[in-house]
Amino acid sequence: MSASASAAARAPGHxxxxxxxxxxxxxxxxxxxxxxxxxxxxLAAGTIFLVxxxxxxxxxxxxxxxxxxxxxxxxWQPNFGKFGAGALLFGTAITSAxxxxxGAPIAIAIGLFLTLLAPKGLAAVIGPLVELLxxxxxxxxxxxxxxxxAPYVQSKEPFLHDKIGFIPIFGxxxxxxxxxxxxxxxxxxxVIPIIASISRDLFRSVPPELQDGAAALGATRWEVVRGIxxxxxxxxxxxxCILGLGRALGEAIAVSQVIGAxxxxxxxxxxxxxxxxxxxxxxxxxxxxxxHKASLFYCGVILLVxxxxxxxxxxxxxxxxxxxGAVSR
Amino acid sequence: MSGPLIPDPTAPLTxxxxxxxxxxxxxxxxxxxxxxxxxxxxALVLVLWSxxxxxxxxxxxxxxxxxxxxxxxxxxxxxxxxxxxxxxxAMPIGVLLALYISEYSGAKGAGTLKLILDLLxxxxxxxxxxxAFIFIVSPQQEQTAFAGAVAxxxxxxxxxxxxxxxxxxxxxxxxxxxxxxxxxxxxxxxxSVILPSALGGIVTxxxxxxxxxxxxxxxxxxxxxxxxxxxxxxxxxxxxPNVPTWIFKVSEEGSEAGYAExxxxxxxxxxxxxxxxLGARALLARSKRKLSSx
Numbered sequence: 001m002s003a004s005a006s007a008a009a010r011a012p013g014h015x016x017x018x019x020x021x022x023x024x025x026x027x028x029x030x031x032x033x034x035x036x037x038x039x040x041x042x043l044a045a046g047t048i049f050l051v052x053x054x055x056x057x058x059x060x061x062x063x064x065x066x067x068x069x070x071x072x073x074x075x076w077q078p079n080f081g082k083f084g085a086g087a088l089l090f091g092t093a094i095t096s097a098x099x100x101x102x103g104a105p106i107a108i109a110i111g112l113f114l115t116l117l118a119p120k121g122l123a124a125v126i127g128p129l130v131e132l133l134x135x136x137x138x139x140x141x142x143x144x145x146x147x148x149x150a151p152y153v154q155s156k157e158p159f160l161h162d163k164i165g166f167i168p169i170f171g172x173x174x175x176x177x178x179x180x181x182x183x184x185x186x187x188x189x190x191v192i193p194i195i196a197s198i199s200r201d202l203f204r205s206v207p208p209e210l211q212d213g214a215a216a217l218g219a220t221r222w223e224v225v226r227g228i229x230x231x232x233x234x235x236x237x238x239x240x241c242i243l244g245l246g247r248a249l250g251e252a253i254a255v256s257q258v259i260g261a262x263x264x265x266x267x268x269x270x271x272x273x274x275x276x277x278x279x280x281x282x283x284x285x286x287x288x289x290x291x292h293k294a295s296l297f298y299c300g301v302i303l304l305v306x307x308x309x310x311x312x313x314x315x316x317x318x319x320x321x322x323x324x325g326a327v328s329r
Numbered sequence: 330m331s332g333p334l335i336p337d338p339t340a341p342l343t344x345x346x347x348x349x350x351x352x353x354x355x356x357x358x359x360x361x362x363x364x365x366x367x368x369x370x371x372a373l374v375l376v377l378w379s380x381x382x383x384x385x386x387x388x389x390x391x392x393x394x395x396x397x398x399x400x401x402x403x404x405x406x407x408x409x410x411x412x413x414x415x416x417x418x419a420m421p422i423g424v425l426l427a428l429y430i431s432e433y434s435g436a437k438g439a440g441t442l443k444l445i446l447d448l449l450x451x452x453x454x455x456x457x458x459x460x461a462f463i464f465i466v467s468p469q470q471e472q473t474a475f476a477g478a479v480a481x482x483x484x485x486x487x488x489x490x491x492x493x494x495x496x497x498x499x500x501x502x503x504x505x506x507x508x509x510x511x512x513x514x515x516x517x518x519x520x521s522v523i524l525p526s527a528l529g530g531i532v533t534x535x536x537x538x539x540x541x542x543x544x545x546x547x548x549x550x551x552x553x554x555x556x557x558x559x560x561x562x563x564x565x566x567x568x569x570p571n572v573p574t575w576i577f578k579v580s581e582e583g584s585e586a587g588y589a590e591x592x593x594x595x596x597x598x599x600x601x602x603x604x605x606x607l608g609a610r611a612l613l614a615r616s617k618r619k620l621s622s623x
Contacts, residue, residue, distance in 0.1 A: 130366070223355065
C-alpha cells in the first residue's frame, strides 16, 4: 500500500483535475492489484511449507514407529511390516555419485567447448541441442533405457567382467542389464544438460581481458582454462554440480524403470538396487498397509531434506562467492 | 657449425621440448572438450532415433484418434486436459507473483521470493506426487485429474514466475516513467503498459513450462493413473488416462505386448514437447531482444 501512496504522491497536480470518482477508482485499483499480487506471493511461499508439512504428516506413523533408526536400518520387507531406508539411501548415493562423477567432467567440458572452442554459429546450434536433452520426459528416457540401453549393457557385460572384473564393483555374475549401472548411465544423461548450461553461462561471464592477458603472455588454450577460466568460476561450477546432484537424487521414474528393484546393499554395480525416489514410484501405487505408505512418505521426507539442502547449499555457495545470478538462473 | 649457441637457420620452426609438451596437452584438452559435446549429442540422437524408428510404425489415424485398444486417443486427450488445468492454475499465480517481484517487493523481498521459487523448482517431482496424494486424493478416496493438475501446477509455477519476471524486468524504464509523468495510476500502468509489452515473453515462458510439465510422470502415477483408456473424457474430477503413466505402466509390466503402443505414444509426446520448446525458446529470445532494444 505504501507503493500506491508513493505513486499518487509522484503525480503532483494530478488529483486536482480528475474527478473524485476516478481518483477513488484509482486508489481502489492500486490496492486491488497490489493485494492480489501479494496474495500470489504468499500462496507460493505457503505452498512450500504446506508441501513440507503434508509430507512429514504422512510419514508420522513411520516416524513414531521407527524413529531415526529408519535411516540406517537396511531391511525393507513390506510383508513383515519391517521398513528401513538404509539400502535405499545407499542406492541413491551410489547412482547419484556415479552420475555426477561421469557427467560433471563431460558437462563442464561441453561448457568450455561452447564458450571457447566452437565457432559462434555452431555453439548457437549445439547449446540448445544439449539443453533439449533435459526436455526429453524422464519416462521416455527410462523406457529407452529399459528397451534399448539395458540389453546393450547386458551384452557388453562379459567384456567388462573379463577386463576389469578384478575391481570388485565390476565383477559379479551376469545379470539382466537392469542394474545400478544402467540407472547411473541414465542419470548421467539427465545431469549433463543442467551442469553444461549453467557452466556455459558461467564461463561466458569470465572477463575477456583476463583471458587475453594470459594468452598474450604465451599461455596455451588449456593453460588459459586451467589458470583463468576455471579458478574464477570454480564456486559457480561446484554449485552447478550440486544442483545436478539434486536432480539425480530426486529422479524417480527413469531410475525405477531400469534399476531392477533390488532390496539389498550390493557391492556390485551390475546388481539390481533401488533408490529412495524409485522406491516410492514403484511401491506406492500397490502399498496396502498404512505403515507401508507411511514408510514411503518417510523416504519422501529424507528426499525432501536432501533436496532442499542441495538447493540451499548451491544457492549459498553461489551467493557467497558471487555467482548467484548465473547459478540460480 | 653445430654449436648450441648458434641456431640452425634452416631448421623448420616447430616447437620442441617444454613448449611442445604444453601444446600437446592443450590440443588434447581441445579434442576431449569437443568429444564431450559429441557424446552429449550422440546420446540425444540415439534416444530420439530409437523413439522415431520404433514409434513411427504405430502412428496412424486410428492410433491417434480412437479409444483403446485400437488407438490411444483418450491418453493423448487426457494429457492435454491435465496440462491445460495445471496451466490454468499456475499461470495466473505465476504471472502475479512475477509482477509482485518486479513492481512491488523491494530488493530484499525479491531475493526471498526468488529463493522460494528456486526451492520449489528443486523439489523432486515425486515429492509433489506424494503431496497431491495426501492433500487431495487421500481425503476424497479417489484419484482425480485435478490432483495431478495441482502437482503439475506446482512444477510449472516457478518456471512461469521466473520466466515472466525476467521479461518484466526488461520492460524499458522510460515506458513506466512516461506513464507516471502523464499521471496514470500505478495499476493502470501495470495493466495497460507493462503487461502488454511483456505479454509475448510471458506467454512463451508459460509454453516452456507446459512443455516441461507435460512429460512429468511421477506426480501422475500417484494421482491419476487408473483412468479408463476407452472413454474420451476431460472431466477433471475423475482419473484421466494419460500418456506418461501409460508408458510407465507398460514398462512396469515388462511384457513386450504393449511396447509398440508405448513407442508410438512416446513419439507423439516427444515430438510435441521438442517442437513447442524449440519454438518457444526462439520466440522468447526474439521478444527479449526486442524488449531490451526498444
